[in-house]
Amino acid sequence: MLDTPAQTSVLSLDCAQLTTRELNQRLKALATEGIPAVRILNPEGRHNVAVGLTGPIQVTIEGSIGYYCGGLADGPTLEILGSSGWSLGENLMNGQILVRGNASACAAASAHGGRVIVLGNAGPRAGISLKGATLVVLGNVSYSAAFMMQAGRLIIAGDAGPNLGDSMYQGEIFVGGELTSLGADACETEITDSDWQTLEQELLPWGLDPHSRSFKKIVCAGELYHFKAKDWSKWKDAY
Amino acid sequence: MERRLLNTSQTFTPEAIAAIQESAELGRYSIRGFGAFRNVPRLDDLVFLTATLTRFPLEGYRERCETRTVLGTRFARKPLELSVPITVAGMSFGALSRTAKVALGRAASLVGTSTTTGDGGMLAAEREASAKLVYQCLPSRYGFSPADLKKADAIEIVVGQGAKPGGGGLLLGQKVNQVVAGMRTLPEGVDQRSPCRHPDWIGPDDLRIKIEELREATDWEIPIYVKLGATRVTDDVKLAVKAGADVIVLDGMEGGTAATQSTFQDHVGIPTLPAIVLAVEALKDMDMLGEVQLVVSGGIRSGADVAKALALGADAVSLGTATLVAMGCNKPIYVEDYEKLGTAPYHCHHCHTGLCPVGIATQDEALMARLDVDQATTHVANYLQTLVMEAQSLARACGKSDVHNLEREDLVALTLEASAMARVPLAGTQWVVGQNPL
Numbered sequence: 001m002l003d004t005p006a007q008t009s010v011l012s013l014d015c016a017q018l019t020t021r022e023l024n025q026r027l028k029a030l031a032t033e034g035i036p037a038v039r040i041l042n043p044e045g046r047h048n049v050a051v052g053l054t055g056p057i058q059v060t061i062e063g064s065i066g067y068y069c070g071g072l073a074d075g076p077t078l079e080i081l082g083s084s085g086w087s088l089g090e091n092l093m094n095g096q097i098l099v100r101g102n103a104s105a106c107a108a109a110s111a112h113g114g115r116v117i118v119l120g121n122a123g124p125r126a127g128i129s130l131k132g133a134t135l136v137v138l139g140n141v142s143y144s145a146a147f148m149m150q151a152g153r154l155i156i157a158g159d160a161g162p163n164l165g166d167s168m169y170q171g172e173i174f175v176g177g178e179l180t181s182l183g184a185d186a187c188e189t190e191i192t193d194s195d196w197q198t199l200e201q202e203l204l205p206w207g208l209d210p211h212s213r214s215f216k217k218i219v220c221a222g223e224l225y226h227f228k229a230k231d232w233s234k235w236k237d238a239y
Numbered sequence: 240m241e242r243r244l245l246n247t248s249q250t251f252t253p254e255a256i257a258a259i260q261e262s263a264e265l266g267r268y269s270i271r272g273f274g275a276f277r278n279v280p281r282l283d284d285l286v287f288l289t290a291t292l293t294r295f296p297l298e299g300y301r302e303r304c305e306t307r308t309v310l311g312t313r314f315a316r317k318p319l320e321l322s323v324p325i326t327v328a329g330m331s332f333g334a335l336s337r338t339a340k341v342a343l344g345r346a347a348s349l350v351g352t353s354t355t356t357g358d359g360g361m362l363a364a365e366r367e368a369s370a371k372l373v374y375q376c377l378p379s380r381y382g383f384s385p386a387d388l389k390k391a392d393a394i395e396i397v398v399g400q401g402a403k404p405g406g407g408g409l410l411l412g413q414k415v416n417q418v419v420a421g422m423r424t425l426p427e428g429v430d431q432r433s434p435c436r437h438p439d440w441i442g443p444d445d446l447r448i449k450i451e452e453l454r455e456a457t458d459w460e461i462p463i464y465v466k467l468g469a470t471r472v473t474d475d476v477k478l479a480v481k482a483g484a485d486v487i488v489l490d491g492m493e494g495g496t497a498a499t500q501s502t503f504q505d506h507v508g509i510p511t512l513p514a515i516v517l518a519v520e521a522l523k524d525m526d527m528l529g530e531v532q533l534v535v536s537g538g539i540r541s542g543a544d545v546a547k548a549l550a551l552g553a554d555a556v557s558l559g560t561a562t563l564v565a566m567g568c569n570k571p572i573y574v575e576d577y578e579k580l581g582t583a584p585y586h587c588h589h590c591h592t593g594l595c596p597v598g599i600a601t602q603d604e605a606l607m608a609r610l611d612v613d614q615a616t617t618h619v620a621n622y623l624q625t626l627v628m629e630a631q632s633l634a635r636a637c638g639k640s641d642v643h644n645l646e647r648e649d650l651v652a653l654t655l656e657a658s659a660m661a662r663v664p665l666a667g668t669q670w671v672v673g674q675n676p677l
């Protein structure tokens with residue numbers, strides 16, 4: 001359903017009247033046409049919205065959304081005026097996804113590029129297998145964030161749950177609050193001036209001065225890069 | 240000469256002794272390629288009852304025997320139409336060389352069938368070489384991209400592999416060169432371990448949503464396969480069908496691998512023979528036989544294996560190791576290089592080392608140069624064609640004008656185990672072990 005509400009000239013699509021298939025078809029068509037912006041009404045936790053969307057279209061989702069919002073997308077700017085289900089921005093290639101509320105498990109799973117910003121808290125495994133994207137969480141994250149992360153950046157302004165950065169290969173993690181525990185092969189390293197600049201760039205736009213927190217930087221120690229007998233206890237006890 | 244009697248313990252066999260000493264020296268488990276070594280009940284334990292006076296055979300060189308195979312008819316707008324019921328299994332670029340991947344793609348295209356990517360993403364040269372390419376979506380998601388997804392002819396969500404159901408991938412540092420590391424976003428030379436669970440979903444209810452995501456991203460055009468390592472086949476097949484799979488790919492414990500812990504290969508999962516039967520029964524239970532297609536793999540070597548798998552109810556088979564053997568794996572050439580690996584032709588299972596003597600399972604340019612891509616293409620194509628002709632000849636002899644018409648009724652078992660697993664009578668009896676009284 002395509003209508004143009006009187007109060008705004010932005011097109012809107014109403015989930016209450018469209019199947020997921022229809023909704024995504026419309027979105028793709030609008031993006032192809034070069035329509036700059038669209039609103040999605042009554043999302044009511046719908047799964048797979050804006051999946052595989054390409055191009056610079058701006059999509060505002062007026063409520064909470066289900067799994068895989070913006071999954072496999074490449075280029076759009078999404079804003080969710082509520083919370084999101086699992087695997088927000090999964091395998092994102094480029095573009096930006098902003099969630100005003102909380103994000104459930106696996107936010108930005110395996111995302112290659114672009115940026116996912118969660119203004120609330122994020123559930124377990126945020127940034128799992130991250131492959132180059134930036135994930136910014138203003139609140140806290142649960143356990144096993146950045147599990148097997150390969151590249152990119154995870155910024156947690158609040159507290160991080162257990163096993164942060166477990167089995168990460170590369171990439172960097174910043175934690176502004178309490179750090180419950182590090183996972184296997186993750187280690188703390190010195191935070192540099194250029195890191196502080198990055199943190200300012202990523203956090204100031206959301207009203208948070210990174211200098212108001214005592215940020216720590218976590219990277220991969222590289223001790224599990226090769227199977228070695230001396231690492232037995234690490235392999236045995238790895239979470 | 241003095242004659243000595245050598246006693247061998249059946250518990251501490253020479254292999255068990257060697258394994259203990261290897262662990263003692265390495266301080267870790269052994270990792271190898273090639274799939275299960277142990278003997279298991281297999282399709283060899285079944286034979287066909289071809290036509291005689293009670294059935295009429297088709298004339299071998301005159302009467303048609305169809306081999307056309309269509310996969311993915313349930314939801315996809317563009318199912319995969321294959322000329323033959325044999326496909327090439329997913330083997331990663333990284334485990335295999337670029338040239339080996341290209342040869343597989345070209346050979347599959349020549350016989351009118353599909354090939355499959357693997358852990359590590361889609362190689363441009365592979366896409367170009369393969370008329371029909373199945374794109375794997377694995378737990379690691381190395382190199383997975385929506386752009387490649389749009390180039391795929393089908394998607395295969397890998398839940399497990401017969402050689403290691405429940406286990407994640409391995410690629411030892413020797414093979415993680417600059418190109419492989421780049422495609423996988425990994426540090427060069429790292430012993431790559433990949434996860435066994437997908438990063439973005441857990442369990443069948445999530446899988447349903449994941450499948451919808453992939454369909455939305457590909458506009459419901461291409462089929463979605465779900466690949467399972469054979470363990471709790473009945474439940475797994477039902478859950479995958481319920482989650483919305485178009486095709487089930489089922490890999491038995493004989494299934495090949497490039498690098499897996501030995502302990503997984505020989506002690507995990509069930510053989511291909513019972514796996515096929517359980518999957519067919521599960522599909523029948525759900526009234527999905529024919530609507531969801533079944534592709535089986537794990538130790539398929541001959542046209543007889545193909546025909547038996549189809550007779551048990553599979554729609555197609557998928558081949559890994561055998562295609563590598565067709566292009567020269569374990570061939571008695573460069574014998575000294577097999578020896579350097581501590582092995583010999585016909586015994587090599589050293590894909591994990593990256594030092595493949597015949598240039599197939601390697602990333603070393605000098606070794607890769609040993610594989611003549613044109614010849615490898617011809618050999619794999621010849622081999623696949625031979626399998627098709629063998630399967631057709633068996634089907635015709637059973638009086639079938641389509642290989643897919645082969646049926647369980649055409650088979651009997653040579654062993655009690657095979658009778659029980661295949662639910663066909665023991666040869667010479669009416670007895671289906673475990674089903675009817677003796």
Ligand SMILES: Cc1cc2nc3c(=O)[nH]c(=O)nc-3n(C[C@H](O)[C@H](O)[C@H](O)COP(=O)(O)O)c2cc1C
Binds near residue numbers: 334400537539557
């Ligand atoms: C060298 C090699 C690499 C493989 N890589 C993958 C892979 O990346 N993904 C996957 O799902 N299976 C992989 N497999 C398993 C095959 O897809 C297939 O399940 C198996 O080879 C079938 O058994 P067969 O080798 O006895 O034919 C690999 C197998 C081999 C031999």
Ligand code: SF4
Binds near residue numbers: 594
């Ligand atoms: S010959 Fe090459 S492909 Fe064959 S088992 Fe040995 S290393 Fe693997």
